Amino acid sequence: MRYWLGLGLLIMSATGGAMEADITQWTTEQGSEVLFVERHELPIVDIRIAFDAGSARDDDHPGLARMVSNLLLEGTAERDAGRIARQFERYGARVSTNSGRDTAEVSLRALSEPARLDPVVENLAQVLAGAAFPDDAIERVRQQMLLGLQQAEASASQQAEKAFTRAIYGDHPYATPPGGTIDSVESISQQMIKDFHRRHYTAANATIAIVGDLDRDRAEAIAGSILAGLPAGEPLEPLPAVDLPDAPTTVRVPFEAEQTHVVIGQPSVRRGHEDYYALYLGNHMLGGGGLTSMLAERMREERGLSYSSGSRVTTGARRGRFQMSTQVRSDALQEALSVLRGSLTELRDKGPAAERLDASRRNITGSFPLQLDSNRDLLGYVSSIGFHDLPHDYLSRFVERIEGLDGAAVQSALREHIDPQRMVTVLVGPEAAINAVE
Amino acid sequence: MTKTNAVLALIPALMAVPALAQERGSVTEFTLDNGMQVLVRQDHRAPVVVSQVWYRVGSSYESRGETGLSHLFEHMMFKGTERYPEGRFSEIISREGGRENAFTGRDFSAYFEIMAADRLPVALELEADRMANLQISDEALATERQVVLEERRLRTEDRPEGRFGERYAAIAHPGTGYAHPIIGWADDVAALEKSDLEGWYQQWYTPSNATLVVAGDVDPQAVHELAREYFGPIPGRPVPSVSDPDNLDPPGERRLIYRDDQTRVAQLRMGYEVPSLATAEHARDPYALMMLASVLDGGEGARLAENLVRGSGVAAAAGAGYNGMTRLDTEFSLFGVPADGDIEAVENGLREAVAQLRREPVSPEELERARSQLLADHLFELDSVFYQAMQVGMLETTGAGWETLAAFEDNIRSLTAEDLQAAAQRYLQPERLTVGIMQPAEGGEQE
Numbered sequence: 001m002r003y004w005l006g007l008g009l010l011i012m013s014a015t016g017g018a019m020e021a022d023i024t025q026w027t028t029e030q031g032s033e034v035l036f037v038e039r040h041e042l043p044i045v046d047i048r049i050a051f052d053a054g055s056a057r058d059d060d061h062p063g064l065a066r067m068v069s070n071l072l073l074e075g076t077a078e079r080d081a082g083r084i085a086r087q088f089e090r091y092g093a094r095v096s097t098n099s100g101r102d103t104a105e106v107s108l109r110a111l112s113e114p115a116r117l118d119p120v121v122e123n124l125a126q127v128l129a130g131a132a133f134p135d136d137a138i139e140r141v142r143q144q145m146l147l148g149l150q151q152a153e154a155s156a157s158q159q160a161e162k163a164f165t166r167a168i169y170g171d172h173p174y175a176t177p178p179g180g181t182i183d184s185v186e187s188i189s190q191q192m193i194k195d196f197h198r199r200h201y202t203a204a205n206a207t208i209a210i211v212g213d214l215d216r217d218r219a220e221a222i223a224g225s226i227l228a229g230l231p232a233g234e235p236l237e238p239l240p241a242v243d244l245p246d247a248p249t250t251v252r253v254p255f256e257a258e259q260t261h262v263v264i265g266q267p268s269v270r271r272g273h274e275d276y277y278a279l280y281l282g283n284h285m286l287g288g289g290g291l292t293s294m295l296a297e298r299m300r301e302e303r304g305l306s307y308s309s310g311s312r313v314t315t316g317a318r319r320g321r322f323q324m325s326t327q328v329r330s331d332a333l334q335e336a337l338s339v340l341r342g343s344l345t346e347l348r349d350k351g352p353a354a355e356r357l358d359a360s361r362r363n364i365t366g367s368f369p370l371q372l373d374s375n376r377d378l379l380g381y382v383s384s385i386g387f388h389d390l391p392h393d394y395l396s397r398f399v400e401r402i403e404g405l406d407g408a409a410v411q412s413a414l415r416e417h418i419d420p421q422r423m424v425t426v427l428v429g430p431e432a433a434i435n436a437v438e
Numbered sequence: 439m440t441k442t443n444a445v446l447a448l449i450p451a452l453m454a455v456p457a458l459a460q461e462r463g464s465v466t467e468f469t470l471d472n473g474m475q476v477l478v479r480q481d482h483r484a485p486v487v488v489s490q491v492w493y494r495v496g497s498s499y500e501s502r503g504e505t506g507l508s509h510l511f512e513h514m515m516f517k518g519t520e521r522y523p524e525g526r527f528s529e530i531i532s533r534e535g536g537r538e539n540a541f542t543g544r545d546f547s548a549y550f551e552i553m554a555a556d557r558l559p560v561a562l563e564l565e566a567d568r569m570a571n572l573q574i575s576d577e578a579l580a581t582e583r584q585v586v587l588e589e590r591r592l593r594t595e596d597r598p599e600g601r602f603g604e605r606y607a608a609i610a611h612p613g614t615g616y617a618h619p620i621i622g623w624a625d626d627v628a629a630l631e632k633s634d635l636e637g638w639y640q641q642w643y644t645p646s647n648a649t650l651v652v653a654g655d656v657d658p659q660a661v662h663e664l665a666r667e668y669f670g671p672i673p674g675r676p677v678p679s680v681s682d683p684d685n686l687d688p689p690g691e692r693r694l695i696y697r698d699d700q701t702r703v704a705q706l707r708m709g710y711e712v713p714s715l716a717t718a719e720h721a722r723d724p725y726a727l728m729m730l731a732s733v734l735d736g737g738e739g740a741r742l743a744e745n746l747v748r749g750s751g752v753a754a755a756a757g758a759g760y761n762g763m764t765r766l767d768t769e770f771s772l773f774g775v776p777a778d779g780d781i782e783a784v785e786n787g788l789r790e791a792v793a794q795l796r797r798e799p800v801s802p803e804e805l806e807r808a809r810s811q812l813l814a815d816h817l818f819e820l821d822s823v824f825y826q827a828m829q830v831g832m833l834e835t836t837g838a839g840w841e842t843l844a845a846f847e848d849n850i851r852s853l854t855a856e857d858l859q860a861a862a863q864r865y866l867q868p869e870r871l872t873v874g875i876m877q878p879a880e881g882g883e884q885e
Binding site for chain 1: 483484485486516524525528529532533534535536537538539552553554580581582583584585586588589591592595596597598699700701702703736737738739740743744747748751754755775777778803806807810811813814815817818820821822823
């Protein structure tokens with residue numbers, strides 16, 4: 001279970017390990033930012049193009065960004081989805097699209113040998129420039145998304161996630177589920193898809209990350225050609241700020257099951273916020289540090305209340321989220337809520353115990369080489385640095401920042417950003433159980 | 439933070455390494471005097487080491503009445519020794535900047551640490567200690583039993599896919615140790631006693647039944663020295679021999695229709711019982727099955743996506759796979775989700791796709807594409823140090839042996855379209871087939 005998404009994971013090797021990320025950055029003629037890390041140990045290349053085209057841009061059509069992303073490789077005027085895919089597959093290349101709240105991404109992994117790499121880059125460039133969104137592909141993808149939404153209704157964890165984001169983000173574009181809603185997905189037209197694509201899939205709106213077995217010249221040629229067919233485009237309006245919930249609330253979603261899924265939390269800070277380091281450290285002690293965190297010890301090791309209990313802090317272009325999560329049987333729900341809330345209150349009001357603070361700091365700083373031990377991990381981090389305009393030494397500074405934090409700094413960040421008066425609790429489970437608790 | 443039994447999710451459909459990969463990731467083997475095997479895979483890209491201790495025991499070793507024992511025992515391995523009482527193991531690894539966890543599969547129980555490379559001794563000392571000195575108390579067992587029962591609710595009982603999967607396995611592997619869930623039946627888990635766990639420990643947790651796999655920025659000789667220092671003093675005990683006769687070969691065509699009250703979406707699973715890398719009489723057959731799976735589902739351009747998801751459009755999703763890293767016979771599997779509820783159309787489509795593999799050789803273009811993908815995918819897998827260690831551990835504990843890695847490229851390169859067709863004719867037969875359908879309880883239109 002990966003609780004630590006986002007940049008928190010990336011800490012660069014201060015000792016100059018083999019995986020130190022030496023990032024080169026430039027801007028293409030069309031205006032895309034490119035970040036490149038040269039790595040020759042394996043004959044492979046990873047490329048990721050991140051567009052500011054996530055569900056935060058859905059406007060009044062939840063699911064639109066996801067649908068465009070799902071349709072991106074599904075056809076040009078000349079070629080259908082199968083022919084496009086086989087042009088990648090015959091060279092052993094893997095290509096995929098993915099979309100979240102902030103970004104929509106296209107990722108390519110290929111062998112670096114020019115005879116295998118060049119044709120797949122060319123193929124990708126053609127497909128991105130010529131995405132045609134044919135009717136039959138739209139109907140197919142629409143049906144797939146609708147089935148996914150129906151399936152989610154039988155998943156307590158997905159119901160909890162939806163209810164939680166709706167409650168903490170209110171009217172903000174982050175509140176809508178990236179997968180959309182049934183009504184909205186049914187109503188999305190080809191015109192909306194084409195308009196969204198034209199507006200958001202532009203060179204100005206793209207960040208390209210390249211990691212792997214090639215030199216700067218070749219990386220530059222690839223970056224230059226890959227988006228050559230896209231319009232330069234106009235910058236997008238910044239997203240609105242997230243308003244914090246103005247009162248503590250509990251959202252109950254009846255669900256037939258033996259367990260209740262619990263999520264407690266609120267919006268956190270945006271990426272690049274100074275207090276993120278202290279929140280990261282605080283969260284590590286609370287529930288982000290694996291089997292040794294307060295929540296794992298108290299919920300699982302000491303009381304046997306649940307299999308999985310933890311917390312996380314994420315950030316985004318706008319405020320991310322802080323959340324504690326667990327799943328418990330009905331007769332243990334009240335006790336579990338007390339432990340979760342009580343642990344947070346204790347950390348916030350009393351500050352961390354010295355030993356725990358020291359152990360967490362040591363884990364975070366000592367584990368930094370583990371975060372950079374594959375090209376794929378590196379690609380994700382480099383892409384994030386580019387998309388959020390973070391300094392290249394953001395990563396190497398991470399360890400220093402964590403080392404410089406004391407208990408008072410952690411406590412002060414928790415007090416500043418985690419407010420019991422704004423806390424949202426989501427309970428998805430048997431009706432009798434969720435109605436019996438606050 | 440999960441002690442997980444979901445090892446199946448970690449296993450890709452394919453197992454492969456091209457020659458290029460062998461040079462980069464060769465394995466060095468040692469055996470300690472007490473019988474413990476040590477396998478070292480060097481990868482010097484980052485100053486990181488993955489250490490895994492694998493025991494040749496998993497849910498398929500369990501009898502009726504004791505299902506879930508391997509997995510519950512794996513949880514108990516975190517409950518402490520005299521020297522390092524409960525919680526100390528995790529604390530130490532964490533303070534040293536490491537991560538640790540464990541997983542139980544049908545054929546193995548494994549415990550791992552990921553650390554900065556110079557911290558390897560810390561991991562080995564702790565693992566050696568709990569191999570020999572584990573303490574099991576009634577109190578710790580009572581707590582951990584609750585944790586496992588919660589895990590079972592989370593993964594299986596409260597999820598339609600979990601409920602379906604358990605029923606499917608029960609008929610897909612009749613009369614074998616693969617027929618019951620890794621996590622065990624709930625009433626067995628509730629009834630297991632301290633003496634059962636102590637017996638399991640005594641029986642299987644000994645150096646002669648263990649393999650230490652170390653991958654990363656290490657020197658094989660240095661690892662050998664460390665292994666000798668920490669594990670060497672633990673006496674090896676004889677391990678009981680296991681017998682898994684294949685009583686139903688072939689088992690005959692079976693069909694499960696499971697109506698779930700909660701699911702809104704129908705699903706289809708099909709599986710042909712086929713040999714694994716360990717059980718194959720003809721060494722090339724598993725590779726032919728990998729290629730066949732790739733012809734059907736190597737990507738969006740392969741047959742199932744082309745013909746069933748696009749083409750006729752009867753399926754919203756369809757796929758095929760083969761995992762040869764199992765101790766007993768395994769499954770060539772297919773799945774499909776109907777686009778508009780017509781499960782019969784999806785079943786017919788998948789059956790026709792299989793019939794075509796038997797009927798005619800695959801085209802030269804498809805053969806090359808499958809080959810290219812299998813070779814490339816395995817090269818890509820070298821990007822993960824953890825997976826490299828996993829692969830070695832799985833091959834070893836399922837009986838195929840880590841040396842299998844060396845045979846991969848030659849096998850994939852030398853297979854012909856006729857070989858693939860012959861394998862399809864030999865194994866993709868109705869007598870070996872299980873069909874499992876999950877449908878919404880009220881969904882009568884497919885009746």
